Amino acid sequence: MTYIETFLSAFSFSATTITFCFCLPFGLAILYRLFLHPLSHIPGPFLARITSLHLYTICFLGIECRVLEEYHRRFKAPVLRIAPNAVSISDGAALHPIYIAGGGFPKAARYENFKVGGHDTIFSSRDAAYRDLRAKAVAPLFAMSRVRAAACESGLMRQCVTRFVDQLQVEKARAIESSPKAAKVDVLGLTYRLMMDSVTGYLFNHVYGALEEQPVSTKPAKAPVSADSKPNQMSALPFIFAIVEAGRFSLLPNWLFSTINVIAGRLFPDQEFHSSLDRVHKFAEKVTNEADPTTDDSYQSRLLAAGVGKPETIIQCMAVMFAGTDSTAVKLVTIIFHLVQNPGIQKRLEKELHEFDEDPGIDPQSIPYLRAVVKEGLRLGMANPARFSRTTPPGGFEIQGIHIPGGTDVGLAPYTLHHNPEVFPGPFEFHPERWLDENKDEKRRPGRPSREMERDLVPFSVGLRTCIARNLATHELFVATKALVESGVLQGASTCTKTIELEEYFNVGIKDHKLEVQWYP
Secondary structure, rough: OOOHHHHHHHHHHHHHHHHHHHHHHHHHHHHHHHOOOOOOOOOHHHHHHHHOOHHHHHHHOOHHHHHHHHHHHHHOOOEEEEEEEEEEEOHHHHHHHHHHHHOOOOOHHHHHOOOOOOOOOOOOOHHHHHHHHHHHHHHHOOHHHHHHHOOOOOOOOHHHHHHHHHHHHHHHHHHHHOOOOOOOEEEHHHHHHHHHHHHHHHHOOOOOOOOOOOOOOOEEEEOOOOOOOOOOOOOOHHHHHHHHHHHHOOOHHHHHHHHEEEEEEEHHHOOOHHHHHHHEEEEHHHHOOOOOOOOOHHHHHHHHHHHOOHHHHHHHHHHHHHHHHHHHHHHHHHHHHHHHHHHHHHHHHHHHHHHOOOOOOOOOOOOOOHHHHHHHHHHOOOOOOHHHHHHEEOOOEOOOEEOOOOOOOOOHHHHHHOOOOOOOOOOOOOHHHHHHHOOOOOOOOOOOOOHHHHHHHOEEEEOOOOOOOOHHHHHHHHHHHHHHHHHHHOOOOOOOOOOOOOOOOOOOHHHHHHOEEEEEO
């Protein structure tokens, strides 16, 4: 054998050995995850059982919720393995042990990726003591009595809603005049403006001024539109949309999420985002610097009085500006969309509101059909459709006879719960009557929705970590929906799409960041 032949033979042996040694750990890891892992007894798709890349991919693509719902149905499994160490549960009976009993399981590592400016917030913090100090300081602002006062005739919330309806009336008139074709109006952009002004005015005693910014109408359908043209948008929207889009990567380990964030910022600088961020930061900084904890009763003043420093208070204000605007705007635009698509529902609601208009001081939440419409909007308008991830305690827990070991990433998704046909027949239909006494579904208790319906409706999460602003957000929806229907502004409108196309990140996105309706002359 020549020297060259000997060398090649040795190299071939070495290459085979190296390849084998390289692949062996991966092969063993796959076998372990499939057959020996503590979650190996839980069904799930093959790829999900051996690698987290499957879950990361569907999260990035914005299809996580519908894919997992399909897997639950395909495997006929209320407990589904969606990653080597992660489980999705579709049975609402698990809500109590995971989120409520004993304060609920601790938040999973995913929430580390929702810091604002590198700081924890009331929403993102996994430290219960950290959150409790801040949440308790501001909790009185969300008392129902205080929220109702803001919705009275002279209250800030009512004033914002009135300006919102007036602007929509102007857009409607402009659309009708745009003969021979209708103009499209981005109602999502307008609801963002309403909620930004409402939440900042209510919490900070300073209105952001979104409703006073540029007009919201897009060009008439007959007008030429360039490929890069955008509707006039609220100055804070790029800031809001950036947080929504970051949800694509929210399941990644924090070190990788942070690395991608830094690299993306350097490779793809976004001046529009930075201008928006600067505008929001300056507003939060202004309201914080002007706060007087001894005399003011505002969100920022209460945080300062609790010992939270100014830099962090600014961050907390920015966080609540996002949360209070994005989530409620998505819920309201969902209600608007379905009212426009269902004129019969709109007409019935208008008739009921007329019957109650002799009592101007009535609490809108006490009006039965209005309450049903809003609850159905909350069911379909999921601002957070993905799993509320938690980590099981060391001893694990059991659901439907299935043991889930400690240290497992576990959670239920509002999308899955709200679209469960066993609990909500016709789950993709907007059907407010399901919440009324007239519903004759045999599963319902006499005169009330079923226990499962009430249990599984979780638009604001559930337990101690539920949204602290849920009273404010819910009442905003009631007041705005009531005003819209009473004004008649939605009459004669039509939607520009058959459905609301969602991007299912942790904070839901609506495709193209707009939802348009139109009126024909």
